[in-house]
Amino acid sequence: MEYIPNVLFTLILALGIGFFVRNIKKLSRNIRLGKDVDVSDNKPTRWKNMARIALGQSKMVVRPIPGILHIIVYVGFIIINIEVLEIIIDGVLGTHRIFAPLGKFYDILIGSFEILALLVIIAIIVFWLRRNIIKLKRFFKSEMSGWPKMDGNIILYFELVLMTLFLTMNGADYQLQQMGAVHYVEAGYFPVSQFIAEFFDGFSVSTLIVIERVCWWLHIVGILCFLNYLYYSKHLHILLAFPNTYYGKLTPKGQFKNNDAVTKEVKVMMDPSADPFAAPAEDAPMPEKFGASDVMDLSWVQLLNAYTCTECGRCTSECPANQTGKKLSPRKIMMDTRDRLEEVGKNMDSNKGVFVDDGKQLLDNYITKEELWACTSCNACVEACPVSIDPLSIIMDIRQYLVMEQSAAPSDLNNMMGNIENNGAPWPFNQMDRLNWKTES
Amino acid sequence: MSNELKVPTMAELFAAGQQPEVLFWVGCAGSFDDRAKKITKAFVKILNKTNVSFAVLGTEESCTGDPAKRSGNEFLFQMQAVTNIEVMNAYGIKKVVTTCPHCFNTLKNEYPGLGGNYKVLHHTQFLKALLEEGKLTLEGGTYKGKRITFHDPCYLGRANNVYEAPRELIRKLDAELVEMRSCKQRGLCCGAGGAQMFKEPEKGDKDINVERTEQALETKPEIIAAGCPFCNTMMTDGVKHKEKEASIKVMDIAELIATAENL
Ligand code: SF4
Ligand code: SF4
Numbered sequence: 124m125e126y127i128p129n130v131l132f133t134l135i136l137a138l139g140i141g142f143f144v145r146n147i148k149k150l151s152r153n154i155r156l157g158k159d160v161d162v163s164d165n166k167p168t169r170w171k172n173m174a175r176i177a178l179g180q181s182k183m184v185v186r187p188i189p190g191i192l193h194i195i196v197y198v199g200f201i202i203i204n205i206e207v208l209e210i211i212i213d214g215v216l217g218t219h220r221i222f223a224p225l226g227k228f229y230d231i232l233i234g235s236f237e238i239l240a241l242l243v244i245i246a247i248i249v250f251w252l253r254r255n256i257i258k259l260k261r262f263f264k265s266e267m268s269g270w271p272k273m274d275g276n277i278i279l280y281f282e283l284v285l286m287t288l289f290l291t292m293n294g295a296d297y298q299l300q301q302m303g304a305v306h307y308v309e310a311g312y313f314p315v316s317q318f319i320a321e322f323f324d325g326f327s328v329s330t331l332i333v334i335e336r337v338c339w340w341l342h343i344v345g346i347l348c349f350l351n352y353l354y355y356s357k358h359l360h361i362l363l364a365f366p367n368t369y370y371g372k373l374t375p376k377g378q379f380k381n382n383d384a385v386t387k388e389v390k391v392m393m394d395p396s397a398d399p400f401a402a403p404a405e406d407a408p409m410p411e412k413f414g415a416s417d418v419m420d421l422s423w424v425q426l427l428n429a430y431t432c433t434e435c436g437r438c439t440s441e442c443p444a445n446q447t448g449k450k451l452s453p454r455k456i457m458m459d460t461r462d463r464l465e466e467v468g469k470n471m472d473s474n475k476g477v478f479v480d481d482g483k484q485l486l487d488n489y490i491t492k493e494e495l496w497a498c499t500s501c502n503a504c505v506e507a508c509p510v511s512i513d514p515l516s517i518i519m520d521i522r523q524y525l526v527m528e529q530s531a532a533p534s535d536l537n538n539m540m541g542n543i544e545n546n547g548a549p550w551p552f553n554q555m556d557r558l559n560w561k562t563e564s
Numbered sequence: 565m566s567n568e569l570k571v572p573t574m575a576e577l578f579a580a581g582q583q584p585e586v587l588f589w590v591g592c593a594g595s596f597d598d599r600a601k602k603i604t605k606a607f608v609k610i611l612n613k614t615n616v617s618f619a620v621l622g623t624e625e626s627c628t629g630d631p632a633k634r635s636g637n638e639f640l641f642q643m644q645a646v647t648n649i650e651v652m653n654a655y656g657i658k659k660v661v662t663t664c665p666h667c668f669n670t671l672k673n674e675y676p677g678l679g680g681n682y683k684v685l686h687h688t689q690f691l692k693a694l695l696e697e698g699k700l701t702l703e704g705g706t707y708k709g710k711r712i713t714f715h716d717p718c719y720l721g722r723a724n725n726v727y728e729a730p731r732e733l734i735r736k737l738d739a740e741l742v743e744m745r746s747c748k749q750r751g752l753c754c755g756a757g758g759a760q761m762f763k764e765p766e767k768g769d770k771d772i773n774v775e776r777t778e779q780a781l782e783t784k785p786e787i788i789a790a791g792c793p794f795c796n797t798m799m800t801d802g803v804k805h806k807e808k809e810a811s812i813k814v815m816d817i818a819e820l821i822a823t824a825e826n827l
Contacts, residue, residue, distance in 0.1 A: 378669070378673035448770060500759075533764075558620065558623060
């Protein structure tokens with residue numbers, strides 16, 4: 124009988140982790156639906172970027188208030204996770220505070236966890252106020268209604284509850300230690316929860332044990348739930364920010380990749396020795412689709428981008444089109460890409476792993492032409508993103524599809540392109556007049 | 565004045581067995597747009613004054629393909645690029661300078677992958693280098709103490725991380741450089757990029773150039789300095805929209821320098 128808690132704990136742990144692994148597998152399968160790109164270059168720079176942008180949060184401090192608060196929550200969560208390690212070992216072995224023999228060091232650890240937990244609670248409250256009372260503009264764009272809005276708050280509630288459970292558990296523990304309860308070794312330093320312990324004055328040992336145990340269990344079960352919540356949430360960025368910053372763009376922001384499929388065709392056209400009437404070779408591959416109309420046409424890095432997006436809206440608030448009331452929102456581009464990818468993934472799940480055409484695509488069903496044509500390609504969104512997401516590359520890939528596969532550019536742009544084709548300038552001027560400025564007064 | 569401009573073409577120099585140090589890529593706006601032609605001429609005046617050995621392609625130059633590429637017409641872009649690269653490679657061009665950040669970006673970043681490898685400079689970088697080499701000397705007189713704000717062109721700034729060259733030139737003019745609320749990395753676009761120049765904007769509640777001009781006006785400038793012919797047009801329109809054209813001028817850095825030097 125006495126092993127029931129250990130067995131139960133191990134079961135819950137296995138379940139939580141098992142479910143998480145299943146989600147990660149799904150995630151990785153969905154990301155792999157994207158086209159392959161070679162990102163094996165410049166490893167040292169990539170590691171550096173990851174260390175600087177993801178680990179070092181370098182882009183977050185561009186906006187100092189949320190930046191510093193975010194760093195508190197982030198550091199808090201990483202450090203407090205050391206405590207989770209102890210909880211897991213205790214849970215499996217049925218021990219209590221197994222790291223206690225570390226002595227002074229243990230005191231410092233617990234003490235700093237507590238202070239961080241308190242800071243995290245303060246940061247979370249400020250975040251909540253910014254979202255719900257101050258109503259920061261970037262959290263109230265049209266794409267932020269329904270689930271995304273709820274998601275943002277659920278994460279805050281989750282974290283608040285976890286931190287409160289952690290501190291209450293410590294408070295009860297501290298009180299039990301003071302009372303010399305068996306099993307509750309005197310260990311740790313409780314700068315914050317000692318004040319909670321004051322509320323427990325006069326409680327009996329058995330009541331306190333119940334409080335301590337309930338908090339302990341809820342805390343660890345909560346953490347496992349949170350772990351599994353990630354996949355459905357913008358909070359996935361706490362994991363994906365790392366690979367995403369590693370695979371982020373290294374070339375100058377203004378450099379848009381040259382489409383290799385087009386290069387091949389252009390080479391053939393420009394090659395004077397090529398016979399334009401030659402029959403295509405037997406093994407000639409199907410002509411590639413130019414540009415992207417659905418998630419499978421994007422690269423896997425772009426799909427990873429979509430899962431990494433934390434919906435913070437820094438991109439959208441810097442976007443000149445969005446600032447002047449246009450429909451375009453780079454955040455929505457990323458959210459749409461993720462939503463469509465999820466839809467494709469679910470479609471595959473219910474069709475034995477193959478995608479069955481559902482008559483939908485990313486273009487039109489999610490992202491409209493009006494949004495796409497409003498982009499000035501200014502790179503403000505790319506610069507603003509704290510986790511190296513490139514919404515502009517998706518916009519450009521879909522524009523390529525619209526123009527090269529559908530000839531669906533706005534008519535003004537068609538005129539401009541016609542001019543380039545005919546006279547080598549976007550306006551209807553003759554190429555032979557190109558040097559006239561020299562003699563004009 | 566203008567007929568005194570010395571503008572050799574690559575073809576002329578080639579026929580004479582000469583090779584200039586640098587190709588001046590004029591660009592479509594610089595060749596055809598009335599406002600931008602003034603920038604082109606101002607820059608040529610500086611080149612002439614400092615005896616830079618340069619040439620233009622003249623009628624052999626064609627659009628870099630930037631607006632086609634940003635519109636999604638990769639095919640047209642690459643056709644343009646391959647044609648231009650053929651011309652430039654035939655002349656053995658090594659170094660290019662241009663007054664247009666869009667040409668600058670495309671030539672510098674997107675041509676190498678298609679066989680065009682050149683050292684490409686924006687004219688503000690080129691002018692800064694002339695200054696450092698002592699070939700160009702600037703006297704502040706004309707602009708001493710004037711409030712000048714610089715609008716970062718997206719394709720020079722964020723796209724290629726060039727923020728300091730134009731600013732240093734303004735400072736060298738002894739002008740008072742004032743920064744807008746959003747500048748450098750966070751500079752707001754003028755609204756022309758991504759081929760927007762050639763189409764009507766989508767429905768919204770304001771034009772981007774007006775928004776940007778308002779930011780510029782907040783700095784109470786006497787001059788809004790630009791480094792791009794398209795930004796120049798957009799900001800000029802913005803200033804007109806705000807009915808401030810009598811008191812505020814929009815000028816390219818090259819024009820500032822040419823005027824300061826009485827060229
Ligand atoms: S690149 Fe396009 S989407 Fe991104 S900020 Fe600029 S206009 Fe907006
Ligand atoms: S793309 Fe980046 S900046 Fe934009 S909402 Fe997502 S995480 Fe934030």
